[in-house]
Amino acid sequence: MKLEIKNVSKKFREKKAVSQFSMELETGQCVGLIGPNGAGKSTLIKIIADILQTDEGEVLLEGKNISKMKREIGYLPQYPNFYEWMTAKETLFFMGQLSGISKKELIRDVPIILAKVGLSDEEDAKIRTFSGGMKQRLGIAQALLHKPAFIVMDEPVSALDPIGRREVLNLIQEIKQETTILLSTHILSDAEEICERFVVIKNGMKIEDTTMLDLISRNSKPVVYLEITHNDKSWVDTVKMLPYVKDAEMTGHKVKITLDDVVKYKNSLIQNALENNVDIIRFEIDKHETLEEIFLKLVVGT
Ligand SMILES: Nc1ncnc2c1ncn2[C@@H]1O[C@H](COP(=O)(O)OP(=O)(O)OP(=O)(O)O)[C@@H](O)[C@H]1O
Numbered sequence: 001m002k003l004e005i006k007n008v009s010k011k012f013r014e015k016k017a018v019s020q021f022s023m024e025l026e027t028g029q030c031v032g033l034i035g036p037n038g039a040g041k042s043t044l045i046k047i048i049a050d051i052l053q054t055d056e057g058e059v060l061l062e063g064k065n066i067s068k069m070k071r072e073i074g075y076l077p078q079y080p081n082f083y084e085w086m087t088a089k090e091t092l093f094f095m096g097q098l099s100g101i102s103k104k105e106l107i108r109d110v111p112i113i114l115a116k117v118g119l120s121d122e123e124d125a126k127i128r129t130f131s132g133g134m135k136q137r138l139g140i141a142q143a144l145l146h147k148p149a150f151i152v153m154d155e156p157v158s159a160l161d162p163i164g165r166r167e168v169l170n171l172i173q174e175i176k177q178e179t180t181i182l183l184s185t186h187i188l189s190d191a192e193e194i195c196e197r198f199v200v201i202k203n204g205m206k207i208e209d210t211t212m213l214d215l216i217s218r219n220s221k222p223v224v225y226l227e228i229t230h231n232d233k234s235w236v237d238t239v240k241m242l243p244y245v246k247d248a249e250m251t252g253h254k255v256k257i258t259l260d261d262v263v264k265y266k267n268s269l270i271q272n273a274l275e276n277n278v279d280i281i282r283f284e285i286d287k288h289e290t291l292e293e294i295f296l297k298l299v300v301g302t
Helices: 041-048 088-098 103-116 132-144 162-175 188-194 212-219 233-241 262-275 291-300
Strands: 002-012 015-026 030-034 056-061 073-076 150-154 180-185 197-202 205-211 220-228 245-251 254-259 280-287
Touching (some): 002 041, 015 041, 015 056, 015 180, 015 205, 030 188, 041 150, 073 132, 088 103, 088 132, 132 150, 180 188, 220 262, 233 245, 254 262, 262 280
Parallel strands (some): 030 180, 073 150, 150 180
Antiparallel strands (some): 002 015, 197 205, 245 254
């Protein structure tokens, strides 16, 4: 399935929240929508979830307007709102019925989804006793209940403490195996942990659409550092002869190798090391800047 966001714009009075924004998302991907506060992430996510209407442009799923394909989209709001006096199970039944799922399906599916988000033991506990991470996991359960092809999540971990954050990130890692995910965040490391592709939004406009590999290749020196268990000078001499190696030098157990192209040849180099029974204990690509710094530059524009 393909989700297409085509030239979407949205204004609130005179404030442009999203401007001429376009991107495509294919089934199986996990995309991080990254931007600072006020960049337009929530607005865009609400447009994709068909909660807000566009002023211009359209969102298509399989070529059809998103409002006709709502069943295929699951939405986790930035601040999921639950009735504190309901139990987890009651909440899912209530929300499932609101979104038109039959009672029979709910009886079958609610226990399955509660198990998936790790809340089976708490199914009869009141929401008021839940931690932030548990509430967010329940929010994910609600978004997945109707088995959508895509799930859009608005800042799913930003408001959580480290424990809740870990719980939810682990859960997203699991659901990513079977559901296509678009999640917004202003914390790069969250997206970096679970997504392969990043779309950066600033002042409502898309300023970058890239992958981790592309970022590394654009921002790294063609140098890798290895630490090996033996002082294997003969391997380093062999490495020097490889066509894609420019230079290799060894200091103690540390080897610095300059390649023609890091992204293209790093795996060949590792393969060569393994074939020569070199025992690697550390492998690192020399980065000019951390990804955090690269994004900061993009969004702050320094
Ligand atoms: N309902 C609204 N009425 C007026 N202005 C709004 C409304 N919703 C959003 N905005 C404005 O639109 C811009 C984009 O807001 P949005 O919430 O989409 O950004 P965001 O990237 O999700 O930010 P945050 O991370 O702070 O949630 C902001 O300037 C915001 O103040």
